Amino acid sequence: MGRDLVDMLAGAPVPGEDVRFQPDQRPVSRGEFAVVALTHQDLDVTDRDAVAAMIAMHSPDVVVHLAAYTAVDRAERDVATCIAVNADGTGHLSDACADAGAHLIAVSTDYVFDGRATRAYGETDAPHPRSVYGISKWLGERRCRPSDTVVRTSWVMGVRGRSVVHVIAQRARDGQPVRFVDDQRGTVTVAADLARALVTLVRERPGGLWHVANAESLTWYELARFVGGWFGRDEGFATAITTGELEPPPLAPRPTRSDLDTAKWRARWTSLPPWTEGVDRLLGAWVAVAP
Numbered sequence: 001m002g003r004d005l006v007d008m009l010a011g012a013p014v015p016g017e018d019v020r021f022q023p024d025q026r027p028v029s030r031g032e033f034a035v036v037a038l039t040h041q042d043l044d045v046t047d048r049d050a051v052a053a054m055i056a057m058h059s060p061d062v063v064v065h066l067a068a069y070t071a072v073d074r075a076e077r078d079v080a081t082c083i084a085v086n087a088d089g090t091g092h093l094s095d096a097c098a099d100a101g102a103h104l105i106a107v108s109t110d111y112v113f114d115g116r117a118t119r120a121y122g123e124t125d126a127p128h129p130r131s132v133y134g135i136s137k138w139l140g141e142r143r144c145r146p147s148d149t150v151v152r153t154s155w156v157m158g159v160r161g162r163s164v165v166h167v168i169a170q171r172a173r174d175g176q177p178v179r180f181v182d183d184q185r186g187t188v189t190v191a192a193d194l195a196r197a198l199v200t201l202v203r204e205r206p207g208g209l210w211h212v213a214n215a216e217s218l219t220w221y222e223l224a225r226f227v228g229g230w231f232g233r234d235e236g237f238a239t240a241i242t243t244g245e246l247e248p249p250p251l252a253p254r255p256t257r258s259d260l261d262t263a264k265w266r267a268r269w270t271s272l273p274p275w276t277e278g279v280d281r282l283l284g285a286w287v288a289v290a291p
């Protein structure tokens with residue numbers, strides 16, 4: 001996500017982007033933002049003093065915090081590290097930004113919800129995370145100030161990096177079948193579209209909690225079917241299974257539904273495109289560069 005956002009802020013092309021889409025209708029121009037991009041090597045967010053020193057040195061107007069411990073299953077056995085990065089690290093950034101007069105935009109997750117809802121989750125719904133990762137991200141949210149902007153997003157996938165969509169696409173292209181769960185519902189967020197939403201937030205610095213995802217929900221099986229169809233594979237490509245049939249069973253429990261209701265976003269800015277459009281763009285850009 002970070003790489004797509006840095007390119008977007010620099011006005012450089014981002015693979016899989018829709019150049020006509022910008023939620024606040026203002027195209028990103030080269031030179032609009034002076035960007036300092038930091039990797040894990042440059043800054044460990046668990047180091048409170050290093051975070052404070054880095055923010056003081058650059059004196060930014062806005063900090064977009066995308067650093068996270070994202071290995072959801074590994075986190076179940078690595079609780080202390082996960083909490084240190086996602087909860088304490090976020091707290092260090094909120095504190096340092098407050099001291100330096102910078103606006104913090106911190107990115108969180110749909111996994112703060114337990115999946116027991118009968119509809120998509122809105123910003124006013126109470127979190128109840130089921131996994132260590134979900135708990136750590138929720139603790140991170142709570143370490144933010146009301147003036148910070150917290151973005152909950154879900155099932156993020158970009159052309160770069162490696163996510164579920166790449167695994168499905170690879171198998172579809174190689175003539176292999178896939179089995180995917182049809183009892184976990186969520187909302188896909190294509191990284192290039194989220195990058196445009198983050199640009200809008202960088203400009204407007206609204207504060208508070210925002211749900212951001214592509215429009216319309218789906219299950220992992222529905223994603224697999226769509227990707228299979230994109231590669232011209234027939235109905236036999238994807239088989240629907242239940243979470244209980246996964247072998248080996250995942251260490252971390254996942255919510256059976258964690259689709260995000262983005263009505264608050266849509267009331268203020270343009271909705272992100274439907275996931276089918278976003279994934280179509282992503283696949284088009286991926287086949288152009290895939291090994």
Ligand SMILES: NC(=O)c1ccc[n+]([C@@H]2O[C@H](COP(=O)([O-])OP(=O)(O)OC[C@H]3O[C@@H](n4cnc5c(N)ncnc54)[C@H](OP(=O)(O)O)[C@@H]3O)[C@@H](O)[C@H]2O)c1
Pocket residue numbers: 001002039040041043044045046065066067068069070085089107108109110137153154155156157161
């Ligand atoms: N991917 C999703 O489906 C998804 C869904 C909802 C929310 N999110 C959230 O979206 C944000 C971006 O996620 P992503 O998908 O881009 O994750 P990612 O690809 O795993 O990137 C996370 C980055 O954080 C860095 N990092 C880890 N520990 C760090 C530390 N102690 N200090 C500084 N940097 C550290 C990692 O560096 P190393 O790899 O070098 O350790 C990596 O560059 C995260 O907040 C994540 O929780 C993601």
